Amino acid sequence: MALEMKVPSPGESITEVEIASWLVEDGDYVEKDQAIAEVDSDKATLELPAEASGIITLKAEEGDLVAVGDVVCIIDTDAKKPSGSDASSKKEEKKEAPKKEAASKPSAPKQEDTKTYATGTASPAAKKILDEKGVASKDVKGSGRDGRITKDDAVKATPSMGTPGSGSRGSERKKLSMLRRKVAERLVSAKNETAMLTTFNEVDMTAIFDLRNQYKEQFKQKHGVGLGFMSFFTLAVVRALDLYPDVNSMIDGDYMITYDFKDISIAVSGPKGLMVPVIRNAENLSFRGVEDEVKRLAIRARDGQITVDEMTGGTFTISNGGVFGSMLSTPIINPPQSAILGMHNIVERAIVKDGGIVVAPVMYLALSYDHRIIDGRESVGFLVAIKEALENPEELLMDSNVKRALEL
Secondary structure (H helix, E strand, O other), X not given: OEEEEEOOOOOOOOOEEEEEEEOOOOOOEEOOOOXXXXXXXXXXXXXXXXXXXXXXXXXXXXXXXXXXXXXXXXEEOOOOOOOHHHHHHHHXXXXXXXXXXXXXXXXXXXXXXXXXXXXXXXOHHHHHXXXXXXXXXXXXXXXXXXXXXXXXXXXXXXOOOOOXXXXXXXXXXXXXXXXXXXHHHHHHHHHHHOOEEEEEEEEEOHHHHHHHHHHHHHHHHHHOOOOOHHHHHHHHHHHHHHHOHXXXXXXXXXXXXXXXXXXXXXXXXXOOEEEOOEEOOHHHOOHHHHHHHHHHHHHHXXXXXXXXXXXXXXXXXXXXXXXXXXXXXXXXXXXXXOEEXXXXXXXXXXXXXXXXXXXXEEEEEEEEEEOOOOOHHHHHHHHHHHHHHHHOHXXXXXXXXXXXXXXX
């Protein structure tokens, strides 16, 4: 029986996908549930498993855009699995085919070569001069006997400005994945369709460093997950969104929608590029709950298992460029959201504290926001609220009871 495999719907509102790569070849025998292709949607890359065992016939090429519901391959379920010897002979035939084809082509007639072995050969003195100039012997025409390159030839062989060197000058043309194209489209749209501004501040991370150094081993031993910075930042954002609800809003035509829940998107780097999974109802999570969810989503993104639903929605985004060493940046809003917080690397800097100069771990923060619905008062106040919470986490994020907040 011939089973037609159709493109399943990877999520709501997605009508087409791109065949990123076939993991099998036309005519291969595939097992049921074996991954046979990777397909790109505008939100994620997903694997396509075989619906039955049999011989597969491909009906689409890599790079093709196919609509949800279209047939991309046919599996002959009546076909028997080939024996090991048959499979081996098939592979050998594929290897031998190019050789036979090459042998069938007529050989090109030999052309007479008037050059001698001496043509283009540099004398020792000439070779030294050419090496110092970075000029290849093949680029110099010799004036000596039988075309030899003389010292005078080498002296005159001065490369002009812009002359390519001896290194590689290759290039590669590669089509962007559907996910990357969609990300590019959304970023340009955000820049063109929002009144985006960025405000900055700095945070003294000493208090958080002290808390982590004191409790991180107990926290990890009891909960099986590290006490990172994301839990502090996520809960600081939740608190600031309570104080400035306009930042937890978005524009819908002539209306502003404000949410009473906090779905926090976290930007993570995956094998296919930037992904933004969502921590749902972050306002209900403890430090342990945030760290568990961040770890779960990061692993799924890294392993290519993240789903469209896990990246859909979100009312505010946190982007941590500091893990890559970024000192300062202006993050771009993740539409249709109205604001994004950029975290950066933590560096020891000289700051003034209690009237004296001290060295402290300092992080720069950046808040990009849509000025159409968020005014300067809200944006600056929101960022100051985050700064206050991070510099005094025990009181503002832990209700003055660290062990209870960390569930120790």
